[in-house]
Amino acid sequence: MNSKDRRKLIKDFLYESQEPLKGENLAKNLGVTRQIIVKDIAILRASGIKIIATPKGYIISEDKKNSIRKVLALKHKPEEIEDELETIIKFGGIIEDVIIEHRLYGEIRGMLMIKTLYDVQNFVNKVNRYDSEPLLILTGGVHLHTITVESKDALDNIITELKNKNYLISD
Structure with missing residues (x-):
C-alpha cells in the first residue's frame, strides 16, 4: 500500500471510530511503524483535517453546529x-x-x-x-x-x- 492510500485509510478509520485511536494500534493494523503514523497524521492535519491527539489516541474534531x-x-x-x-x-x-x-x-x-x-x-x-x-x-x-x-x-x-x-x- 502506498502512503496516499494509507493516509486515506487512517482518515476513514478516524471518521468511523467512536473512540480515540492509538497510534500504535493504527501502526500495527497498517503494518508500519508508529513514527510513520505520526508523519501521516501531520500530513493529514496540514491538508486541513482537524485531528486532535489526546492521551487516549487520535480523534477527529467535530464542529457541531448547535454546540x-x-x-x-x-x-x-x-x-x-x-x-x-x-x-x-x-x-x-x-x-x-x-x-x-x-x-x-x-x-x-x-x-x-x-x-x-x-x-x-x-x-x-x-x-x-x-x-x-x-x-x-x-x-x-x-x-x-x-x-x-x-x-x-x-x-x-x-x-x-x-x-x-x-x-x-x-x-
Whole structure:
C-alpha cells in the first residue's frame, strides 16, 4: 500500500471510530511503524483535517453546529480536580483541554477530551498512578478549560455550579 492510500485509510478509520485511536494500534493494523503514523497524521492535519491527539489516541474534531464552546478561567487546589471535572461533566459538558499561561513558554495546552465520569476517573487515576503534577501546579491553581455543551442551559448550570464552589475566576 502506498502512503496516499494509507493516509486515506487512517482518515476513514478516524471518521468511523467512536473512540480515540492509538497510534500504535493504527501502526500495527497498517503494518508500519508508529513514527510513520505520526508523519501521516501531520500530513493529514496540514491538508486541513482537524485531528486532535489526546492521551487516549487520535480523534477527529467535530464542529457541531448547535454546540456552544466556551473557555472558562478557573482556580482551585490540586485535590479539587476531580470535583471540578465532575461538575462540568454532570451538566453535559465536554472538557476539551486544559490551558495555562507559563512565564517562560507562554501558552501550554493539554488535550483532555473528557466526556464522561469514566473519563474523569481514568484521568485522576493516571495523575495518581504516574505521580504526575497537573499543569495547575505551575500557576498556583489558575488554568483554563475549553468546554463544549449542547445548550445554553447546560452552560449556565455549569457556570453557576463552578461559581458556587468558588472555582470560577470569571465568566
